[in-house]
Amino acid sequence: xxxxxxxxxxAATTDDPADLFEHFEERSVAGRTHHVLTAARHGVERGTVxxxxxxxxxxxxxxxxxxxxxxxxxxxxxxxxxxVVVEEKLDGFNVRIAAVGGEPLAFTRSGYVCPYTTARxxxxxxxxxxxxxxxxxxxxxxxxxxxxxxxxxDYAGVDSHDVRVFDVRxxxxxxxxxxxxxxxxxRAFDFGQPRCFGRAAPSEAVEIAxxxxxxxxxxxxxxxxxxxxDGESMVKYTTASQHREELAYAFSLPFECGRDFVFSRIVRExxxxxxxxxxxxxxxxxxxxxxxxxxxxxxxxxRAVAADEPIGQRHxxxxxxxxxxxxxxxxxxxxxxxxxxxxxxxxGDRVVAFRKVADSSRDRIRHYLDGGTRDx
Ligand code: ATP
Numbered sequence: 001x002x003x004x005x006x007x008x009x010x011a012a013t014t015d016d017p018a019d020l021f022e023h024f025e026e027r028s029v030a031g032r033t034h035h036v037l038t039a040a041r042h043g044v045e046r047g048t049v050x051x052x053x054x055x056x057x058x059x060x061x062x063x064x065x066x067x068x069x070x071x072x073x074x075x076x077x078x079x080x081x082x083x084v085v086v087e088e089k090l091d092g093f094n095v096r097i098a099a100v101g102g103e104p105l106a107f108t109r110s111g112y113v114c115p116y117t118t119a120r121x122x123x124x125x126x127x128x129x130x131x132x133x134x135x136x137x138x139x140x141x142x143x144x145x146x147x148x149x150x151x152x153x154d155y156a157g158v159d160s161h162d163v164r165v166f167d168v169r170x171x172x173x174x175x176x177x178x179x180x181x182x183x184x185x186x187r188a189f190d191f192g193q194p195r196c197f198g199r200a201a202p203s204e205a206v207e208i209a210x211x212x213x214x215x216x217x218x219x220x221x222x223x224x225x226x227x228x229x230d231g232e233s234m235v236k237y238t239t240a241s242q243h244r245e246e247l248a249y250a251f252s253l254p255f256e257c258g259r260d261f262v263f264s265r266i267v268r269e270x271x272x273x274x275x276x277x278x279x280x281x282x283x284x285x286x287x288x289x290x291x292x293x294x295x296x297x298x299x300x301x302x303r304a305v306a307a308d309e310p311i312g313q314r315h316x317x318x319x320x321x322x323x324x325x326x327x328x329x330x331x332x333x334x335x336x337x338x339x340x341x342x343x344x345x346x347x348g349d350r351v352v353a354f355r356k357v358a359d360s361s362r363d364r365i366r367h368y369l370d371g372g373t374r375d376x
Pocket of ligand 1: 063064065088095142194225
């Protein structure tokens with residue numbers, strides 16, 4: 001591979017191709033070598049994929065900064081920006097869909113081709129005409145719904161899973177399409193998209209975002225992403241219910257998520273409470289909710305281990321039998337222990353309920369339950 005040419009095409013902030021490419025990993029996918037960047041380096045995003053044989057570059061999806069207060073967070077982040085668009089932030093998993101050698105593939109955030117998501121994206125979106133017209137673009141989307149291999153959040157009207165396109169970018173430069181153009185393009189191709197709450201100057205967007213967050217919180221939904229009209233700048237802000245849900249998840253598998261994961265959710269909630277808890281009673285309610293999210297799932301998990309019940313996140317997936325088989329191979333290749341709990345056919349689809357066994361949490365809880373000591 002001409003590493004120098006790709007270093008230049010990726011606009012990496014190093015002159016030495018070896019410096020960049022030492023962080024790339026080679027993976028073989030459908031007879032082609034994918035060069036995948038495993039961590040953000042030299043201005044190139046994690047999950048960036050170079051497929052030289054097909055002359056395709058799929059840049060990683062950029063990390064979206066977060067504000068902890070709406071006021072003055074929005075105005076200071078978007079200082080000098082004329083118009084800001086407030087979109088819903090959906091809780092699923094990020095997938096980039098790109099045409100590689102004429103075939104659409106779905107890449108996870110870390111640059112793996114997920115066979116299941118690829119099959120579902122091909123079934124749910126009319127990709128052929130899209131990539132015929134826009135071969136060099138990447139559809140950045142969230143796979144949402146209760147039946148996915150990575151997340152399980154319910155959305156009204158989504159019984160199994162669905163795709164929502166939230167960004168359209170140039171594969172090589174990562175340049176986003178302006179928000180209004182992207183929304184029109186998605187409408188033209190009938191691609192589902194996240195809700196748009198409005199567009200306004202940054203000072204007025206505060207009110208739009210605050211109202212949206214109140215509604216989303218009440219509905220148990222995740223939050224918002226605010227974007228400059230050109231799509232270049234983005235910032236996110238999340239609801240209290242999302243913070244609690246993520247804490248509940250982390251404490252249900254207490255030794256899988258790092259301490260940073262847990263601490264960051266508490267910090268988010270503290271700032272949200274400081275800005276929005278209107279009264280002492282309301283603050284107490286929040287504190288109560290937060291405490292429940294921490295203690296109840298963890299106690300349930302300890303009791304499950306004590307009763308020798310399995311622990312680990314449960315998922316259901318539905319689709320083509322071969323795609324599901326490829327998914328389980330893919331998950332096992334990621335060193336996950338998968339336990340199949342139910343496997344049936346429904347209307348020609350294979351439907352599998354499985355658990356990602358949380359070995360580390362189970363073993364440590366068992367150790368403490370047996371009277372083992374804990375070094376702190
Ligand atoms: P980071 O943004 O630092 O990568 P992360 O991987 O933990 O953090 P999140 O905190 O979940 O990601 O937030 C960013 C993700 O939100 C995006 O990568 C995307 O998958 C998802 N997302 C959902 N809805 C939208 C939307 N409307 N616009 C942009 N991203 C969205």
